[in-house]
Every structure is written in structure tokens, then in C-alpha cells.
Amino acid sequence: MRVKSVKWWAYHILVGGFAILMLYPIIWLIMSSFKESTSVFTTAQSIIPHPWIWSNYSSGWHGIGGxxxxxxxxxxxxxxxxxxxxxxxxCSLIAFGFARLEFKGKAFWFALMMVTLMLPNEVVMVPQYILFSKLGWLNSIKPLAIPAYFGQPFFIFLLVQFIRTIPRELDEAATIDGCNTFNIFFKIILPLIKPALATTAIFSFYWTWDNLLGPVLYLNNPTKYTVSVALNMFLSNESVSNWGAMFAMSVVTLIPVLVIFFIFQRYVVEGISTSGLKG
Known part of the structure; x- marks a missing residue:
């Protein structure tokens, strides 16, 4: 019993230590949001603010440029x-086509779609910018949002793997009952892939919320900036950067991300784990 107790304490101390180590950047961010900008990076300053500058949140919320x-x-x-x-x-419609429908060149188009996952973003950045410029979409959210309606390879692959775990007998039974392809998708497949769809929605939320390059590239009107661009505006090469306000607003922008994670984390685990059951 004593050996078991020692192992229990050793395990929890070790895990607790790793948890503190992983959470330290978040703790440092929160504490720095209450410091003066000039003392954030001073080595003599401890992690605990002294004094506590509560006005960082109000000044940060006032924003920049009115x-x-x-x-x-x-x-x-x-x-x-x-x-x-x-x-x-x-992504759900495209994944259904790859997982359930038979058409000419299916393997080729699926392989081509997977190859696009290996393309660096820098390769497609210039052609996309030229295309969106000719379409007159610059300085709007169209270049950032409309491509999402043409699929994303990672999410398509995730959903294809999930759909392949659903027995085809359900499709056959629905066909006998008179369902066509669209009815099979909407009445059979769609309700069963909710965990994978939730995973798609959560990762899409994270990646879009944190995206800085896209908004910087396509938006030039401050009234249309996203939070990632707005946080970057607190930094200045010509004067003193307002680190306190930037860290304060960084904490504010973390709240929706943490809320979404804790509410839907079980869907993320279920969606990813189930998607890998069948290749």
C-alpha cells in the first residue's frame, strides 16, 4: 500500500509539474496584461505585476485609430x-462524393486533392492575390471567406475517413425505400457525421480566428480589420509599443477560443479518433 501511495503521489506531482510548465506561457500572458509596458520584459520584474495596471484593458478596448x-x-x-x-x-458534400459515389477518375482526383495539402501557402499566395484583384475582391472578406465554399483538403480527408466507417448497408436499405443520392446524404450520412462536422467547425474556427497573413494581405481599411491584425497594430517601430494593452486584448481574444474548446473538446477527440478507424 505504501509503494502504491508513493507511485500515486509521484505520478500526480510529475503530471502537475508538466501542466504548470505547459500553462506557464498563458499565466505569463495574463500577468503581463496587468503590467506597465516598460516593465513587461525587464529581467528585474517578477511575474506578479507591481503595481497592477488595470487600465490596460480599458485602453486596449478603446482600440486604435478611433x-x-x-x-x-x-x-x-x-x-x-x-x-x-x-x-x-x-467539405461534407465533396467527402460524400469521394466516399460513396463512383465516377471516372475518382482515385486520380482524390490523389490530386491530397497533393494540394503539400503545397506551401507561399506557392499559391501570389496567383490567388492576382485572381482576387482582377475579381475586385480586395479590401473585403470575400478572398478570406468564399474559398471556404470550395472545400479544404484536410477537412475533406477527415470526413471521407469518417464516412467510410458508416456501413454501406444503410445506403442500400435507404435505396430500397426509394431514397435517391441526395436523400441518402441528407437523411443517412449527414446525421451520422456530426462528430466529424463538429471537428471541422472547431478547427475552422481556430484557424480563421488566428489567421494574420490573410487579413493583412487583403484588408487595408482599419474598419474591416480582424483581431489578429488589430493586436499587431499595438506594436510600433517608431515609438513605444503598447505591450500592456496588446496583452490585455490578447487575453480577451483567448476567451472565445477557450470556451469553444472546453464545450466541444469531446467532439474533437471523437471526430479525429473515429476518422482513423478505417482507411
């Missing part, structure tokens, strides 16, 4: 929701 930080959050939410809807609709 635009409140609430405006940037609203812009980001509009972009995130639009992108999530597009990803779930397009």
Missing part, C-alpha cells in the same frame, strides 16, 4: 462564422 476593439471582434466573428458554414457545407 475604432473600438469590439469592432475588430465583430469583424472576426462574421468572418469565422461565414468560413465555418462554407467549410462544413462544401
Amino acid at each position: 475604432n473600438s476593439f469590439g469592432l475588430f471582434i465583430k469583424n472576426t466573428l462574421v468572418l469565422v462564422i461565414t468560413t465555418m458554414i462554407g467549410q462544413m457545407i462544401s
Whole structure:
């Protein structure tokens, strides 16, 4: 019993130590949001703020250039929701076609879709910018949101693997009952892939919320900036950067991410684990 107790304590101390180590950047961020900008990176300053600067949150929320930080959050939410809807609709339909339908060149098109996962973003950045410029989409969320309605290879692969775990007998039974292809998708497949769709929505939320390069590339009006661009605006090469306000707003922008994670984390685990059961 004594040996078992020692192992129990050793295990929990070790896991607790690793947890503190992993959470230290978040703790440092929160504590730094209450410090003066000039003392954030000083070695003599401890992790505990002294004094506590509560005004960092109010000054950060006032935003930059007369635009409140609430405006940037609203812009980001509009972009995130639009992108999530597009990803779930397009990727589920494309994945259903690859997993259930038979058509000429199916293996080739699937392999081609998977190859696009290996393309660096820098390769397609310039052609995409030229295309969106000719379409007149610059300085709007169209270049950031509309491509989501044409599928995303990672999510398509995830959903294909999930659909392959669903027995084909369900499709055959639905066909005998008079269902066509679209009815099979909407009445059989779609309700059963909810965990994978939830995983798609959550990762789409994270990646769109944190995206900095896209908004910087396509948006040039401060009233249309997202939170990632707005946080970058607190930094200045010509004067003193407002680190306190930036860290304060970074904490604010972390709240939706943490809420989404803790509410839907079981769907993430279920969606990813089930998708790997059948190749």
C-alpha cells in the first residue's frame, strides 16, 4: 500500500509539474496584461505585476485609430462564422462524393486533392492575390471567406475517413425505400457525421480566428480589420509599443477560443479518433 501511495503521489506531482510548465506561457500572458509596458520584459520584474495596471484593458478596448476593439471582434466573428458554414457545407458534400459515389477518375482526383495539402501557402499566395484583384475582391472578406465554399483538403480527408466507417448497408436499405443520392446524404450520412462536422467547425474556427497573413494581405481599411491584425497594430517601430494593452486584448481574444474548446473538446477527440478507424 505504501509503494502504491508513493507511485500515486509521484505520478500526480510529475503530471502537475508538466501542466504548470505547459500553462506557464498563458499565466505569463495574463500577468503581463496587468503590467506597465516598460516593465513587461525587464529581467528585474517578477511575474506578479507591481503595481497592477488595470487600465490596460480599458485602453486596449478603446482600440486604435478611433475604432473600438469590439469592432475588430465583430469583424472576426462574421468572418469565422461565414468560413465555418462554407467549410462544413462544401467539405461534407465533396467527402460524400469521394466516399460513396463512383465516377471516372475518382482515385486520380482524390490523389490530386491530397497533393494540394503539400503545397506551401507561399506557392499559391501570389496567383490567388492576382485572381482576387482582377475579381475586385480586395479590401473585403470575400478572398478570406468564399474559398471556404470550395472545400479544404484536410477537412475533406477527415470526413471521407469518417464516412467510410458508416456501413454501406444503410445506403442500400435507404435505396430500397426509394431514397435517391441526395436523400441518402441528407437523411443517412449527414446525421451520422456530426462528430466529424463538429471537428471541422472547431478547427475552422481556430484557424480563421488566428489567421494574420490573410487579413493583412487583403484588408487595408482599419474598419474591416480582424483581431489578429488589430493586436499587431499595438506594436510600433517608431515609438513605444503598447505591450500592456496588446496583452490585455490578447487575453480577451483567448476567451472565445477557450470556451469553444472546453464545450466541444469531446467532439474533437471523437471526430479525429473515429476518422482513423478505417482507411
